[in-house]
Amino acid sequence: MKKLFKKGLWENHPIFKQLLGMCPTLAVTTSAINGLSMGLAVIFVLNFSSGVVSLIRKFIPPQVRIAVYTIIIATFVTLADLFLKAFFPSISKALGPYVPLIVVNCIILGRAEAFASKNPPKLALLDSLGMSLGFLWGLVLLGSLRELLGAGTIFGVKVLGDFFEKWVVMVLPAGAFLVLGFLVGIMNYIERKRR
Amino acid sequence: MRDLFLIFLSAVLVNNFVLTYFLGICPFLGVSSSYEQAVGMGLAVTFVMSLASSICWIFYHLILVKFGLLILEYVVFILVIASLVQMVEMFIRKYSPSLYQSLGIYLPLITTNCAILGLVLFMVIRDYNFIQSVVFGFSSGLGFSLVLVMMAGIREELKFSDIPQALKGAGITLITAGILALAFMGFSGLISS
Numbered sequence: 001m002k003k004l005f006k007k008g009l010w011e012n013h014p015i016f017k018q019l020l021g022m023c024p025t026l027a028v029t030t031s032a033i034n035g036l037s038m039g040l041a042v043i044f045v046l047n048f049s050s051g052v053v054s055l056i057r058k059f060i061p062p063q064v065r066i067a068v069y070t071i072i073i074a075t076f077v078t079l080a081d082l083f084l085k086a087f088f089p090s091i092s093k094a095l096g097p098y099v100p101l102i103v104v105n106c107i108i109l110g111r112a113e114a115f116a117s118k119n120p121p122k123l124a125l126l127d128s129l130g131m132s133l134g135f136l137w138g139l140v141l142l143g144s145l146r147e148l149l150g151a152g153t154i155f156g157v158k159v160l161g162d163f164f165e166k167w168v169v170m171v172l173p174a175g176a177f178l179v180l181g182f183l184v185g186i187m188n189y190i191e192r193k194r195r
Numbered sequence: 196m197r198d199l200f201l202i203f204l205s206a207v208l209v210n211n212f213v214l215t216y217f218l219g220i221c222p223f224l225g226v227s228s229s230y231e232q233a234v235g236m237g238l239a240v241t242f243v244m245s246l247a248s249s250i251c252w253i254f255y256h257l258i259l260v261k262f263g264l265l266i267l268e269y270v271v272f273i274l275v276i277a278s279l280v281q282m283v284e285m286f287i288r289k290y291s292p293s294l295y296q297s298l299g300i301y302l303p304l305i306t307t308n309c310a311i312l313g314l315v316l317f318m319v320i321r322d323y324n325f326i327q328s329v330v331f332g333f334s335s336g337l338g339f340s341l342v343l344v345m346m347a348g349i350r351e352e353l354k355f356s357d358i359p360q361a362l363k364g365a366g367i368t369l370i371t372a373g374i375l376a377l378a379f380m381g382f383s384g385l386i387s388s
Contacts, residue, residue, distance in 0.1 A: 019221075019224060019365050020221075022217065022220035022221060022224065023216075023217045023218055023219075023220055023221075023309045023313070025217075026217040026220065027216065027217040066277075067274070067277060070273050070274075070277065071270060071273075071274070074269045074270040074273050075270065077269055078266065078267075078268075078269050078270065081269070082266075096320075097313060097316040097317060097320060100268075100269050100312070100316055101218075101309050101312060101313055101316070103269055103273055103312060104273070104308070104309040104311075104312050105309070106221055169377070172376075172380065173214060173215045173216075173217065173376050174214075174373050174374075174376035174377040174380060175373070176217065176373075177369050177370065177372040177373030177376055178369075178370055178373035178374075180369050181362070181365075181366050181367070181368070181369030181370035181371075181372075181373060182366070182370070184362075184365050184366040184369060185359070185361045185362040185366035186361070188360075188361040188362075188363075188366065189361040192360070192361065
């Protein structure tokens with residue numbers, strides 16, 4: 001049970017190991033706070049959709065399963081989007097179209113298809129919780145690094161003094177690819193050392 | 196006419212879907228290892244994008260807005276895209292088996308390609324009219340194909356270079372994409388808005 005939960009946190013990490021859900025990962029991590037809010041939105045959507053898919057897994061005809069999963073996911077994404085719009089308009093604006101784009105986030109459909117559709121709700125929730133928390137820390141790490149290098153702050157708090165020449169490119173799209181590329185490399189390196 | 200040309204230029208070069216909006220990264224990383232596959236995927240995406248933008252425009256403006264059903268926006272879009280991909284697949288299989296042979300395996304993958312949904316969402320946010328939407332869809336697909344094919348060319352070369360062990364695979368691909376994105380930043384002065 002514990003192993004299942006841990007899988008998403010490191011071993012099978014959605015971002016660094018499986019390279020899933022790349023568009024939100026790269027697009028919204030211009031700052032730590034954006035990464036955190038996207039991570040929370042994904043936690044909500046992934047856990048609820050995994051739970052629902054697992055609950056009704058015996059009633060879904062296999063031919064139309066992907067369409068059914070997509071509708072379930074789209075429903076929860078609509079909820080998350082409306083919630084953000086109503087209570088956190090500034091975050092909703094910063095994340096822009098990437099909130100509705102959670103619908104096509106491959107992590108969520110991937111978990112529904114690979115795990116939730118074959119396992120009882122308890123296991124499915126454990127799995128989705130691990131995966132979504134793994135996704136969250138990946139986003140926060142990436143966001144913090146880019147914010148630190150690009151603006152000298154983390155969560156808006158100044159960390160590096162005025163001596164630091166800001167690497168503006170890090171908050172631009174190119175920086176996202178570079179930082180993630182090196183992070184994936186570092187994760188591989190750590191993994192190889194541990195073996 | 197001028198605004199259409201600007202939309203075209205912006206979608207292909209300046210605000211390229213892959214390199215500035217990070218849409219369609221999954222096929223970009225997955226399919227770009229060989230040149231032929233990249234061309235096939237690019238063609239399929241361009242085709243579906245041009246259709247999706249026009250059909251979703253019709254659905255959005257003539258049904259959703261008219262009857263005040265905006266809350267169903269995302270559900271409707273994803274259903275339209277999924278069924279569109281399915282229909283295109285059946286149509287091509289029936290009428291052009293040779294094209295189906297070359298596009299076949301890529302078509303089902305397109306449904307979960309975030310670039311298509313992203314395209315439709317941008318179209319709604321920017322409030323394009325019908326013709327603008329069609330041009331936007333077509334040129335976004337073209338931009339996607341351009342970058343995909345470029346990346347495939349670079350990756351074929353990468354196979355023969357000496358890369359640090361830990362960076363092999365995904366790491367070096369992402370870094371290459373980053374450098375490509377830096378190069379594309381050079382286009383940003385092309386349109387001053």
